[in-house]
Amino acid sequence: MSAPTSTSxxxxxxxxxxxxxxDAGTSSGTQLATSQGRTTIADTVVSKIAGMAAREVxxxxxxxxxxxxxxxxxxxxxxxxxxxxxxQGVSVEVGETQAAVDIDIVAEYGVPIxxxxxxxxxxxxxxxxxxxxxxxxxxxxxxxxxxxxxxxDAEQQPQQPSRVA
Amino acid sequence: MTSPGTVVDGVLVDxxxxxxxxxxxxxxxxxxxxxxxxxxxxxYLPGRRVAGLAVRPQPGGGxxxxxxxxxxxxxxxxxxxxxxxxxxxxxxxxxSPVDVAVEDVEDVEDVQx
Numbered sequence: 001m002s003a004p005t006s007t008s009x010x011x012x013x014x015x016x017x018x019x020x021x022x023d024a025g026t027s028s029g030t031q032l033a034t035s036q037g038r039t040t041i042a043d044t045v046v047s048k049i050a051g052m053a054a055r056e057v058x059x060x061x062x063x064x065x066x067x068x069x070x071x072x073x074x075x076x077x078x079x080x081x082x083x084x085x086x087x088q089g090v091s092v093e094v095g096e097t098q099a100a101v102d103i104d105i106v107a108e109y110g111v112p113i114x115x116x117x118x119x120x121x122x123x124x125x126x127x128x129x130x131x132x133x134x135x136x137x138x139x140x141x142x143x144x145x146x147x148x149x150x151x152x153d154a155e156q157q158p159q160q161p162s163r164v165a
Numbered sequence: 166m167t168s169p170g171t172v173v174d175g176v177l178v179d180x181x182x183x184x185x186x187x188x189x190x191x192x193x194x195x196x197x198x199x200x201x202x203x204x205x206x207x208x209y210l211p212g213r214r215v216a217g218l219a220v221r222p223q224p225g226g227g228x229x230x231x232x233x234x235x236x237x238x239x240x241x242x243x244x245x246x247x248x249x250x251x252x253x254x255x256x257x258x259x260x261s262p263v264d265v266a267v268e269d270v271e272d273v274e275d276v277q278x
Contacts, residue, residue, distance in 0.1 A: 056211040110205045115219055119209030122178065 032097060032133050041132050046094050047087035050101045050139075053127035054090070057119050059111035064089030065104035065144035099134040106145040117141045176210070178220045179229035181258045183208045187215050189257050190233055193249040195241040197271040199234065206234045206266075220258075228260040236269040243267050 032039040055063055075085060089104040101124060107113055121139045128136050176184045191199055199217030201207050207214040219232040231254055237246045247265040254263045 053211070057209055058212060058214045059205075059209045111209070112205055112219075115207070115221070116209050118221065123211050 038096075039133075040096075041094060041134065043092050043094050044087065046092045046099050046101070046128065046132060046134065047090045049127055049131050050092060050103065050124050051087040051090045053124045054103050054105065054120050054141075057116070057123050059108050059116045060120065061106045061108045061147035062089075063103065063105055065142065094134065097135055098137050099128060099132070100138045100140075101128070101136065102140045102142070104142050104144050106147050107143050109146050109148045113143055117143075176215075178208055178210075179222050181220055181229060181231070181261070183210075183215045183218055183220065186231070186254065186257045187218055189253040190218075190235065190250055193246075193253050195238050195246040195249045197236040197238050200236050200268050202234045202266070202268040206232065228258065228262075230264065231258050231261045232264040232266065234266045234268050236271055237267050239271050239273045 032041070051063060054060060091102045093100045103120065103124070105120070107116055120141055124139050125136045128134060176182055187199055190196060201214070201216040206219050207216045208218050208220055217234040219234075221230045221232070223230055233250050233254065235246065235250065237243065246267055250265045251263050254261065
């Protein structure tokens with residue numbers, strides 16, 4: 001769902017940037033639809049910003065749920081795929097002035113999930129509203145897993161160097 | 166873990182400066198320190214956590230509810246700890262209900278050592 005589908009809209013953002021900049025001083029500032037032109041923001045832009053904002057909150061181990069992570073693990077190994085996907089686990093719906101975001105996360109063990117979700121929601125909304133000017137109507141967070149400290153040991157064991165020459 | 170280029174708001178959480186709040190509580194004579202406690206209480210911010218504080222918006226609107234988790238100084242009655250914390254919170258978060266949780270008492274041996 002969060003696949004980069006709308007590539008045609010990205011080109012128009014740069015051309016209308018001037019109009020929004022001129023408008024910034026006069027009216028409400030971050031208006032996307034102005035009399036001198038319209039600014040469109042692609043889904044990818046919104047999902048990347050939301051992904052970065054969610055991931056940097058303390059207590060988030062990583063983004064994505066079971067299926068997204070399994071697919072992401074394969075995707076990272078494909079040459080030319082561009083490495084880890086920033087917007088993994090994020091799906092967005094973007095309208096002309098509003099956006100809605102769904103985020104899948106894996107929380108760290110010991111973190112109160114309700115407070116963590118509040119923190120994520122706050123950071124995602126602030127980042128999105130500041131960087132895109134879109135009004136964020138909702139941020140749905142689903143916690144798919146909790147990362148235990150013992151999980152690290154299990155993951156690191158296969159990476160140990162071989163003991164025999 | 167804060168990455169450059171991502172816009173991060175200041176420390177205002179629901180209109181409350183959490184760093185100022187933490188400093189005000191930590192300055193109370195009856196408070197040894199703020200603590201996250203076993204439940205990991207804290208304000209979860211990009212790249213860091215302000216331990217021992219929780220600011221939760223109230224369902225009906227109005228000032229956010231503040232929870233403070235502290236380690237008390239040895240020998241101070243809990244009521245007095247709570248009183249000092251409430252007095253310290255009031256100017257930083259006017260009108261907010263304050264829940265004080267005394268998670269632990271500072272060990273006397275630690276103080277003497």
